[in-house]
Amino acid sequence: MLKYDLLPQQLLYEGTAIQSDFFEPGMCDLQHVLAVHTTGYVNDLLHLNLEPRAARKIGFPLSAQLIERELRIAQGTITGCIKALETGVAFNIAGGTHHAFTNRGEAFCMLNDQAIGAQFLIDQQLASKILIVDLDVHQGNGTAEIFSNNKQVFTFSMHGQGNYPFKKEVSDLDIALPDFTTDEQYLLILNETLPALIEQQKPDFIFFLAGVDILETDKLGKLSCTMEGCKKRDELVFKLCKKNRIPLQVSMGGGYSPAIKTIIEAHANTFRVASDIF
DSSP states (O other), X not given: OHHHHHHHHHHHHHTSSXXXXXXXXXXXXXXXXXXXXOHHHHHHHHTTOOOHHHHHHHOSOOOHHHHHXXXXXXXXXXXXXXXXXXXXXXXXXXXXXXXXXXXXXXXXXXSOHHHHHHHHHHHTTSOSOEXXXXXXXXXXXXXXXXXXXXXXXXXXXXXXXXXXOSSOOOOSEEEEEOTTOBHHHHHHHHHHHHHHHHHHHOOSEEEEEOOOTTBTTOTTTOOBBOHHHHHHHHHHHHHHHHHHTOOEEEEOOOOOOSSHHHHHHHHHHHHHHHHHHO
């Protein structure tokens, strides 16, 4: 997607980031992928052998380059997790592939990067209780399914009630927002929920899916949040993590406004806020 090229250019141009802030991930070790996804599904991806119906649900034409991209995105999130343990916060400019299930992909998601990262932290004994804060406008259905029986990972998804997926999975906490939810309503609910959730769950690592498809301009969103409201959402999450000294990995997730400059500005705000707070 074009935004993956333009976003780092914007961050460098305005001075929010410098070149040394960026890293280019290698290919994710398959053992980390297989800790989350089934062997049969991963082998079908690697050999471009998915059944036509399963491939259609993903939405991309399968290719070796696409699978490589997915493996690099997953490794980007793992590397970001390690960096976040050192610095407090790290980003994956791609990622947020929360519609990938244990044994299938859908909606342009094949390997669930934050699920792979969370399981990596647990397996390496780098974290013992993880909170996934999914604030994309679409429910994190794949993430909910992957961790449905894992008490070390708490999944929280706040999403549009009338948005895809129309058959929702069950997260540990789901908040479904009605169409045309405004900044005021959105931020009130999040501020009432997230601090209490952190206090209750006491996570030692947080994943944040910072989709900007909550914007009123988004073609797929159905909510009525403004650019400023989206920025305040990010500020709320970052300040809570900073206050509680909880490392944070951020994947950028969705953004489908008609004007690419709107998408870039909204995503750049997430980085700007993190730069100010951390």
